[in-house]
Amino acid sequence: LFREKDGSKISNTDNRASDYIIHSLKKMGLKISDLKNKKVFNIGTGRESRFFANKNAHVMHVDISKENVSYLKKWAKKNKKNIESVAGNIENIEIGKNKFDIIFLAGIYQHLEKPAYCLCKFINALKPKGKMYMGFYRSGEFKYFIVDAIRYILDNNNELIKLKKISKDIKIINSIIYTLGNSNDYQNSRVLDDFFVPKKHNFHPRDIIHDIKALGGKVH
Numbered sequence: 001l002f003r004e005k006d007g008s009k010i011s012n013t014d015n016r017a018s019d020y021i022i023h024s025l026k027k028m029g030l031k032i033s034d035l036k037n038k039k040v041f042n043i044g045t046g047r048e049s050r051f052f053a054n055k056n057a058h059v060m061h062v063d064i065s066k067e068n069v070s071y072l073k074k075w076a077k078k079n080k081k082n083i084e085s086v087a088g089n090i091e092n093i094e095i096g097k098n099k100f101d102i103i104f105l106a107g108i109y110q111h112l113e114k115p116a117y118c119l120c121k122f123i124n125a126l127k128p129k130g131k132m133y134m135g136f137y138r139s140g141e142f143k144y145f146i147v148d149a150i151r152y153i154l155d156n157n158n159e160l161i162k163l164k165k166i167s168k169d170i171k172i173i174n175s176i177i178y179t180l181g182n183s184n185d186y187q188n189s190r191v192l193d194d195f196f197v198p199k200k201h202n203f204h205p206r207d208i209i210h211d212i213k214a215l216g217g218k219v220h
Helices: 014-027 047-054 066-079 115-125 142-156 159-178 186-196 205-214
Strands: 039-043 058-063 083-087 100-106 126-135
Touching: 014 047, 014 100, 014 126, 039 047, 047 058, 047 066, 047 083, 047 100, 058 066, 066 083, 100 115, 115 126, 115 205, 142 186, 159 186
Parallel strands: 039 058, 039 100, 058 083, 100 126
Antiparallel strands: none
16 A cells, blocks of 8 residues: 555654564564575565565565565665565465475465365475465454455455445544544554455464374474
């Protein structure tokens, strides 16, 4: 939503991403200095890919949005960073085997149409000592009960044709109630993403852990 203003007027987009990436890397037992020349796979808007590329990693990026991919390619060329960015559904994209040192998936797994199928791809694409970060929506949380209820209502009443107006109304209401009137807060984009993204699943961690172990992975 706020791509053109990242890092200036909107001060909590790229730099907010840096905070949670650094925190996640610590949980993975990795230091920032460890990223140099590492091969990293990432799915998402491109913010995380920019972080890894700025730390001298070699990044392969995938996103379903052609616009995000186009913007990231322009950024990489302008800043002379090593990023290969591909637009499309990860289910239909070949990412190789034993290829990546790091796979970083924050808020991605729950939006994949066939998560288990993609998990096989991710595990196979990791090098033998590679590490993967997975952030996903957890089942049993009340906020996701609300989100799923709204998604169900929208889907069953053909309200998606009014997406533009609904999105605007939700953004205004959310900013008044939760973000002190700041409509450019990143939490607004998170709400809209949950309501209107094509797929949204909820998982119990034990199920993800089971699948990872079944595929020969270990949980850190």
